[in-house]
Amino acid sequence: MLIKNRMNNDTLPKLLLQNAERLGNRIALREKEFGIWQTVSWRQFADHVRDFALGLRALGLQRSDKVAIIGDNRPEWLYAELATQAMGGASVGIYQDSVAEEVKYVLQASEAKVIVVEDQEQVDKILEIWDDLPNILKVIYYYPKGLRGYSEPFLASFPEIEDLGREYGKTHPDLFEQEVAAGKGADVAMISTTSGTTSQPKLAMLTHTNLISQGRGLLAVDPLVPSDEFVSFLPLAWVGEQMITVASGIQAGFTINFPESASTVQQNIREIGPRAMFAPPRIWENMLSNVQVKIQDSTRLKRWMFEWAMRAGYAMADARFAKREPALILQLRYWLARFLVFEMLKDHLGLRFVKRAYTGGAALGPDVFRFYHALGVNLKQVYGQTESSGLSVIHRDGEIKHQTVGTPLPDTEIKIAESGEILVRSPAVFIGYYNSPKATAETLVDGWLHSGDAGYFDADGHLIVIDRAKDVMTLHDGAKFSPQFIENKLKFSPYIKEAVVFGGDWPFVTTMINIDFENVGKWAETRQISYTTYTDLAQKAQVYALIRKDVERTNADLPEAAHIKRFILLHKELDADDAELTRTRKVRRRYVAQRYDEIVTALYGDAADFDIETTITYQDGRTALIATRLHIERLYEADHPADPARKSPPVMAQSR
Numbered sequence: 001m002l003i004k005n006r007m008n009n010d011t012l013p014k015l016l017l018q019n020a021e022r023l024g025n026r027i028a029l030r031e032k033e034f035g036i037w038q039t040v041s042w043r044q045f046a047d048h049v050r051d052f053a054l055g056l057r058a059l060g061l062q063r064s065d066k067v068a069i070i071g072d073n074r075p076e077w078l079y080a081e082l083a084t085q086a087m088g089g090a091s092v093g094i095y096q097d098s099v100a101e102e103v104k105y106v107l108q109a110s111e112a113k114v115i116v117v118e119d120q121e122q123v124d125k126i127l128e129i130w131d132d133l134p135n136i137l138k139v140i141y142y143y144p145k146g147l148r149g150y151s152e153p154f155l156a157s158f159p160e161i162e163d164l165g166r167e168y169g170k171t172h173p174d175l176f177e178q179e180v181a182a183g184k185g186a187d188v189a190m191i192s193t194t195s196g197t198t199s200q201p202k203l204a205m206l207t208h209t210n211l212i213s214q215g216r217g218l219l220a221v222d223p224l225v226p227s228d229e230f231v232s233f234l235p236l237a238w239v240g241e242q243m244i245t246v247a248s249g250i251q252a253g254f255t256i257n258f259p260e261s262a263s264t265v266q267q268n269i270r271e272i273g274p275r276a277m278f279a280p281p282r283i284w285e286n287m288l289s290n291v292q293v294k295i296q297d298s299t300r301l302k303r304w305m306f307e308w309a310m311r312a313g314y315a316m317a318d319a320r321f322a323k324r325e326p327a328l329i330l331q332l333r334y335w336l337a338r339f340l341v342f343e344m345l346k347d348h349l350g351l352r353f354v355k356r357a358y359t360g361g362a363a364l365g366p367d368v369f370r371f372y373h374a375l376g377v378n379l380k381q382v383y384g385q386t387e388s389s390g391l392s393v394i395h396r397d398g399e400i401k402h403q404t405v406g407t408p409l410p411d412t413e414i415k416i417a418e419s420g421e422i423l424v425r426s427p428a429v430f431i432g433y434y435n436s437p438k439a440t441a442e443t444l445v446d447g448w449l450h451s452g453d454a455g456y457f458d459a460d461g462h463l464i465v466i467d468r469a470k471d472v473m474t475l476h477d478g479a480k481f482s483p484q485f486i487e488n489k490l491k492f493s494p495y496i497k498e499a500v501v502f503g504g505d506w507p508f509v510t511t512m513i514n515i516d517f518e519n520v521g522k523w524a525e526t527r528q529i530s531y532t533t534y535t536d537l538a539q540k541a542q543v544y545a546l547i548r549k550d551v552e553r554t555n556a557d558l559p560e561a562a563h564i565k566r567f568i569l570l571h572k573e574l575d576a577d578d579a580e581l582t583r584t585r586k587v588r589r590r591y592v593a594q595r596y597d598e599i600v601t602a603l604y605g606d607a608a609d610f611d612i613e614t615t616i617t618y619q620d621g622r623t624a625l626i627a628t629r630l631h632i633e634r635l636y637e638a639d640h641p642a643d644p645a646r647k648s649p650p651v652m653a654q655s656r
Contacts, residue, residue: 064188229255229272285364317374392408513570
């Protein structure tokens with residue numbers, strides 16, 4: 001059903017209805033199911049939103065009520081989100097890998113009235129905490145597999161609610177359009193959880209004006225048109241995905257594609273060939289690691305060609321960064337490198353048609369950044385927080401400096417406080433935290449968002465973000481340093497997945513490292529090094545020798561006072577289920593330092609090895625006790641030389 005739209009476009013549902021008129025049967029959404037791409041036009045998109053919105057009203061949802069959504073990226077997520085907003089409510093995104101207790105926290109803190117979930121897994125989480133959710137009107141699922149035997153009266157399928165909405169619409173024919181027209185830009189459109197690196201996530205209230213102004217600013221810098229393609233594969237609970245998929249997508253009218261599953265994302269991206277791509281650093285780092293490992297496993301000729309092409313690529317990238325006209329011989333070498341290597345590699349990664357790619361959410365290491373520009377990928381840093389609708393600063397085309405995050409968006413002001421903290425003021429800055437006036441008053445002062453990040457402007461007006469202000473450390477020589485910078489240098493290695501650097505009040509810099517189990521495992525297998533578990537592999541003397549080379553490479557680019565003097569390979573991967581990472585995969589540094597205080601103390605002690613016990617949590621809630629002996633690798637010290645004959649320690653795991 002096409003609804004005439006004669007309204008001011010100050011809310012997302014109004015923009016959707018405008019697209020239904022303006023773009024009609026042009027493809028709005030595309031989802032791959034059972035190997036076939038299914039399409040939804042803008043007119044059908046609006047119809048789904050209308051039916052589900054009226055279904056929510058029939059259930060009793062009122063203006064200002066909240067609807068929580070949990071699941072993978074699917075059209076139904078957007079239907080539920082826009083439908084909630086059309087009825088004057090606010091959506092609340094919850095990460096699909098959240099455990100039941102985390103789900104309960106967000107549902108209770110947001111006072112949600114309806115829950116929309118994807119599948120049986122999410123329904124089971126709700127059933128586990130149902131007794132603590134007395135105000136929920138309905139739990140609506142949109143993937144019915146495995147739910148046929150569930151008889152709880154509060155459960156309903158997505159199509160059932162749409163059918164209910166169509167029936168409700170027959171007796172309330174003008175209600176949907178009236179409710180959409182009643183919406184205002186100042187209404188809360190979304191409640192988004194912060195990353196929670198230092199505490200429980202807070203609930204940031206973002207209005208339609210916040211989201212639309214942020215999307216408008218991005219499109220003013222990097223225009224996108226309805227013929228462009230975008231693949232939505234990052235969690236829609238994350239504001240970073242919302243800023244492209246929703247805030248920009250509905251304004252520009254480009255096609256939003258949803259992958260078939262998490263395991264087929266790379267393949268689906270390659271099929272679609274998106275014109276724009278957004279991903280946090282871990283995605284770009286993982287793609288680079290895969291390339292590095294495959295190149296190492298290839299023939300000698302292919303390795304030589306890749307290395308030759310990369311030398312030309314890096315030289316061209318550096319010339320562009322410096323705004324220097326490349327020599328003719330370099331242009332010829334780069335053209336040949338593109339023809340022989342880069343175009344095929346970009347096609348394999350799904351980046352061949354990308355006009356602009358973005359990275360944000362955390363700092364991307366300069367080595368990784370240079371790699372993609374060497375390939376010819378127009379990768380840009382962006383900077384923002386949940387509280388600024390995800391984006392405040394961005395690189396402009398032709399003004400890319402890998403050590404910066406660019407310049408402010410239109411209508412955005414950035415200033416640096418005397419303490420060095422980055423302050424932001426713009427129409428995209430949130431209106432406060434839900435039910436948290438004290439936290440709001442601490443973060444919003446006289447209209448300025450206190451980001452908690454430390455930074456400064458360079459001579460060209462580009463913003464340089466050092467690190468979280470609380471994480472910036474002072475070395476023993478008095479110099480300030482960013483542990484995140486060192487960690488990103490380490491993660492350029494395909495064998496290092498995560499690193500946590502310590503220094504500050506300590507006499508020198510040390511680090512805990514997570515190996516990349518898949519890549520190190522392949523490396524070990526090709527050298528006939530046997531292993532059983534992650535813990536066993538991480539403590540192999542050969543693996544320590546492998547990682548030591550990467551630590552020494554990192555040190556070569558650091559000032560003497562920032563050199564890593566000792567490191568340890570952790571016996572387990574840092575995990576969000578153990579509260580060591582946020583759901584956006586950021587390290588909760590202070591929690592990790594407290595949890596592994598014994599390891600940190602040992603790094604600054606005299607022992608070369610020590611025993612440790614750690615409790616880990618599985619996704620189903622079970623816990624296990626891991627007990628093992630860890631080795632401390634020392635660099636630049638003759639008193640404890642590395643022992644190549646050192647045997648791997650015993651490993652014990654015991655379920656509780």
